[in-house]
Amino acid sequence: MGIINADTVRNETAYFWGSRTSTIDWCEENYVVSNYIAEFWNTLTNLTTVILALLGIYSSIRYNHGKRVTAMYAGLLFVSFGSMSFHATLKYTTQLLDELPMLYLCAISLYSLVEIDKDVKFGLKLPAMLAMFQTAITLIYIFWIQHPAFHQAAFGLTALGTIFYAYKRLVQINPCNKTQRALSRAHLLGHIGMWGGFFVWNIDNIFCHQLRSYRSYLGFPFDALLQLHGWWHILTAYGSTNCLLYVHLIRLAWHKQDQLFAVHYYMGMFPYITTAQPKKVD
Template sequence: MSGLTPAGVEGFWGPVTSTLDWCEENYLLSQYVAEWWNTTSNLVFHLTALIGIYNAVRVKAEARIIYSFLALAVVGTGSAAFHGSLTYGMQLMDELPMIYGSCIFVFSTLQMFPPGKFPALTSVVLAAYALFVTVVYIMLRDPVFHQVSYAVLVAITSLVPIAHINKLGRIYPRTKGLLWFLYVTSLGSYLLGFLLWNIDNHYCDAFRSWRNNTGYPMRVLGELHAWWHLLTGYGSYGSVILSQYMRLLALGKANTIEFKYYGILPVIVPRDQKRRKGE
């Protein structure tokens, strides 16, 4: 892929064995972390996952929601391990959980309205898809195959909710604006991250030169792959919240929760009992 660079300085983890080595200079800030900013930026996945799981438990959310937030944490852990070491084994720990977690998201998206159509079959098909991608990717070791396989799942979770929002908007007109806002901000954050990911890949030399001439702290702004993590972490969290809220509406349980924003972070929390009695 254009813009991906050969191994840089060898550090604690030895020579680069991964099939990808990103634009951030290797072992620049620590001999123990291959790509410092690409590694630490994955904290966004852990923080949002913890917040999501905490609130999901408080509102007695379905297992699918908790699994979705857990998937974010697993992806963040795998990505940090990959960028921190640039070894092939850790690369698989990053890329394969992206497929598995997205399969959970797809299941939640397709099985939105009760009683659900063929939930067992949906689970089997998604499990088979995940197994197929795993086996073929390990055999081919082709990053493009992984990226296309992942894009198929992202397309489903990006397009199907449009129909859900329109349907729920007719049933609960007061929620339609909020649902669309959450959808647009989540998907928009993800797409912006994807744009920066591509720019980083294709214009790596230019950004490396800019970073070296700029120095800290401003050079961090040019670590576009780290921004990809931050933006997709936020967007993925928002998409799980959207799925959770739509599911509650579909089940007729939206009166048991409150939808709030803590700064820029959407959350679903238990509704105050006094307010529920007054409604």
Template sequence: MAPVADRQGYWGSPTSTLDWCEENYVVSFYIAEFWNTVSNLIMIIPPILGALQTSKNGLEIRYVWAYLGLAAVGVGSWSFHMTLQYEMQLLDELPMIYSCCVFVYCIYECFKQKNGINYFLIALLLLFSIIVTVVYLQWKEPVFHQVMYGMLVACLVFRCVFIVTWVYPWLRALCYTSLTVFLLGFVLWNIDNIFCDSLRATRQSLPPVVGAVTQLHAWWHILTGLGSYLHILLSLQIRSTYLKYRPKVKFVCGIWPMLHIESQKTS
């Protein structure tokens, strides 16, 4: 009998340059990595709702694009893990770069006049995205993509820490929660890569539902999706505070945070 990891499914043999630790086609014949796929829902549904709320609040369109960029990553990641096809891998990885560029623009332009546009920064980020895309299409090395993405994340972290340290210290809790959740996801992602054989062996001795908890790449999706969502929320709160609005975080169903604008300028 072939090892469980070698099962064949609807999408055929993987063509992607990466095949993660979750055993292929175990849960569903139509989904290569079931848990790695469905865990992307946190990167799809909440950001779409966030984009709708941001539009309703009348805030700048770039924040709507930030939410939709995160949702695009979720859709791409869903497609990649469902099929393990190279084209779908690109649909996952390249939007990570593009959406993070939108995040960078938002957080670095948070202290500018309303509806102002920094064409130089847009051009710089666009050039960066084009270079990364062209190089990655020619040089199919996942580490290159990971390093480029890490550089963008580092820019976000430095900027956010500066703002909550020197400008709006009352936002430290939100900033550090976002950062901690994201870093925890990164730690689990590395554990999943390094200890894959041990994790797979452990799953064989556990009931399926319990074994699903050991799908650490799925936890990476959940935690980084939540961390990214909280980052956008932080960016929105910084911006709306600077514009002298009255931003307030409310919890939908008592659990999920969304930003509401109580009123427009007070002075």
């Protein structure tokens, strides 16, 4: 998603992946750090999402929280690999791998909230309907409306459904104070990550020329501090992970298991759900 930046200096056939075929190019100068990676920093910063997704997959499998929860984190991992492929190559095919999995991840989260009980209520009807909608969006985006605004609108529509059901389930579970605090924290951090990422994403688009000038002055590796699309990856990784944690916690509370688990931070930075530590008794 984003604007089309013309990078005529570095986007040459002499480099490993050849000419850019994607409809979008970002503010990071192409093939500056490596001849094999078109946008080095935009590719590298996706590792944040990879780590967070793997922690979520590990947590959901280890504590048997269900295939639907595992599928959410696996979807996030798929998004990160798609984004890495896109920024590394700047090809149209990998651009689709970056953008479309966002839709699928949101649909999986929506399904996890609607089918919150262990026994499915709607059978194959709901996943079939969601699959048909996502397939239609995919085909329209590939063959007809190849514009990021269409993808953004489709994503926003699916996200609204997810937000609606998240609020509905929150009202239904009436969580305890501990779970409510964890949900509030995940909700707040989710918003900070997503809106913070959206802010730097726009700054990167609007002030690209100035940012390139400042980065040229700073030089490698300090210029990475002004690679704002990379910061968008990091911020939205935290934002989207906290959104998934929110859904994860609601499902645990729905099944009366939330007292057994809590959100912890690997290396003090990467959130995931693990067993709650018992309170010390003096």
